[in-house]
Amino acid sequence: MERLSVNQITVKHWSFEETVRGLARHGIGWLGAWTGPVEEYGTRRAAALLRDHGVKVSSVCRAGFFTGRNPDGGGLDREANRRAVELTAAIGGDVLYLVSGGVRDDLDLPRSREAVAEGIAELVPYAASAGVRLAVEPLHPMMCAERSVTVTLGQSLDIVERFEPAHVGLAVDTYNVWWDPALHASLARAGDRIIGYQVCDWLVPQPHPTFGRGIPGEGAIDIPSITRAVGAAGYTGPIEVEIFNEGVWATDPDDVLATVVAGFGRHVLG
Amino acid sequence: MERLSVNQITVKHWSFEETVRGLARHGIGWLGAWTGPVEEYGTRRAAALLRDHGVKVSSVCRAGFFTGRNPDGGGLDREANRRAVELTAAIGGDVLYLVSGGVRDDLDLPRSREAVAEGIAELVPYAASAGVRLAVEPLHPMMCAERSVTVTLGQSLDIVERFEPAHVGLAVDTYNVWWDPALHASLARAGDRIIGYQVCDWLVPQPHPTFGRGIPGEGAIDIPSITRAVGAAGYTGPIEVEIFNEGVWATDPDDVLATVVAGFGRHVLG
Numbered sequence: 205m206e207r208l209s210v211n212q213i214t215v216k217h218w219s220f221e222e223t224v225r226g227l228a229r230h231g232i233g234w235l236g237a238w239t240g241p242v243e244e245y246g247t248r249r250a251a252a253l254l255r256d257h258g259v260k261v262s263s264v265c266r267a268g269f270f271t272g273r274n275p276d277g278g279g280l281d282r283e284a285n286r287r288a289v290e291l292t293a294a295i296g297g298d299v300l301y302l303v304s305g306g307v308r309d310d311l312d313l314p315r316s317r318e319a320v321a322e323g324i325a326e327l328v329p330y331a332a333s334a335g336v337r338l339a340v341e342p343l344h345p346m347m348c349a350e351r352s353v354t355v356t357l358g359q360s361l362d363i364v365e366r367f368e369p370a371h372v373g374l375a376v377d378t379y380n381v382w383w384d385p386a387l388h389a390s391l392a393r394a395g396d397r398i399i400g401y402q403v404c405d406w407l408v409p410q411p412h413p414t415f416g417r418g419i420p421g422e423g424a425i426d427i428p429s430i431t432r433a434v435g436a437a438g439y440t441g442p443i444e445v446e447i448f449n450e451g452v453w454a455t456d457p458d459d460v461l462a463t464v465v466a467g468f469g470r471h472v473l474g
Numbered sequence: 475m476e477r478l479s480v481n482q483i484t485v486k487h488w489s490f491e492e493t494v495r496g497l498a499r500h501g502i503g504w505l506g507a508w509t510g511p512v513e514e515y516g517t518r519r520a521a522a523l524l525r526d527h528g529v530k531v532s533s534v535c536r537a538g539f540f541t542g543r544n545p546d547g548g549g550l551d552r553e554a555n556r557r558a559v560e561l562t563a564a565i566g567g568d569v570l571y572l573v574s575g576g577v578r579d580d581l582d583l584p585r586s587r588e589a590v591a592e593g594i595a596e597l598v599p600y601a602a603s604a605g606v607r608l609a610v611e612p613l614h615p616m617m618c619a620e621r622s623v624t625v626t627l628g629q630s631l632d633i634v635e636r637f638e639p640a641h642v643g644l645a646v647d648t649y650n651v652w653w654d655p656a657l658h659a660s661l662a663r664a665g666d667r668i669i670g671y672q673v674c675d676w677l678v679p680q681p682h683p684t685f686g687r688g689i690p691g692e693g694a695i696d697i698p699s700i701t702r703a704v705g706a707a708g709y710t711g712p713i714e715v716e717i718f719n720e721g722v723w724a725t726d727p728d729d730v731l732a733t734v735v736a737g738f739g740r741h742v743l744g
Contacts, residue, residue, distance in 0.1 A: 275679075306678075306694075307694050312696050312699070313652075313653075313696065317655070344615065344616065345614065345615045345616070345653040345654070346614065346615070346616040346680075348652075348653035348694075349676050349678045349693070349694035350678055350679065355653050355654075355655065356654075356655055358655070358656075359655040382583075382618075383583075383615040383618035383625050384615070384625075384626075385587070385625065385626055385628070385629040386628075406619050408576075408619045408620055409545075409620065409683075410616075410683055413679070413680055413683055423619070424576075424577050424618075424619035426582050426583065429582070
């Protein structure tokens, strides 16, 4: 239980303040934060609230969109990426998730992918000076066109290995990687380059093209086997439950947290 | 143009007879057939109709579901698989597409995958005696849970290479493989083991979780670059346009074929 973290999006309809108080009430010691709710509450106040409730920051979501294609609007925003680095450090986090961005209309797929490595190289010195590590995360291949040209662990490791371990690492999310025939080989190769681990399940059928994620235990993914492989690779940090699902969002967040806590041992750790 | 084939599903609302007559009318010399419409029309009559219209069979869809999980109903049906082999030979085809099946509830993912290789091994002698080659096709990873535990070209080649080239080969569909960072390496590795090539585009955004395919030129895939790589690997056979899309199905099939023909040179061959 001391490794359980809950991502802000899992309790989407709670404000930052409600989320931190809720996590503390359920005995959850880690938060996966998003920049928006933190900024809305005020970064300095957020840091104080977290401290007062004994909740630490497992990661911050997100910077990136290095290809310039972001389906949520806007392109590559270097200023926003630097602000995300500052915010991460200010609330006591040291892992900032990156989302690569989709295929740019004026670049082919290989060159869109090269733009990601270039964008990270540009952000690294800034992150390093703030003591923040950048987490390269492969998203599911179904998001390649719109959201992330980075789609496999192996490909992400090829990027991660261009940089110092102190500044850039790998993020593993069960939903994004469970299907990969090279999953276990890539996790073994990653070793201590893994700096973030998120879990959720793959619902059958998928209720929504991007919000089809379920609470661990509800879907097709053998999460405990992935947790063991991530552990065997050397990762011992927080395990973040991050769920995009309209049904979960429509449920009382206190009930969602109770379900997550009750199932964590069996459906995540195994 | 002599390489253009159209898959039956692209003109879903046409019967087998309407499809063969329609293809001939548009100067299209190849059909990707489905077992259902052929059986409905009668296999012997179908063979005669194809012959009379000078339309050849580029492939037949489909056999498989070796894991026992088929979202369209039923599990592994060995009898249906053998019937599909016979049908393929009877209408003059020599390539039968396989769909692996999804994750079986009582097997984990690695063992579900092993069940696929075992199922193919069981079908090979039967297909070989009928002169039909079995085409192993990776589907998109988003179909891993429900429809196909076989999801990458590399993984599919590992299966294909267990068997003789005369009996088992690889099928490449742009929609399923375009995102793969190992795409070009895997195509080069495949060489003359490629026995089927299907094209369609990836629409942005995807209008449907499984029917999100577009006519070549409408989406994010650089199809000509894949066609060139498939050709460089050694494949010189028909190129099948296979589109699952409710908008396309709601369009007059004659208009769909006219659009496919008009765009084939530019958006498929490049």
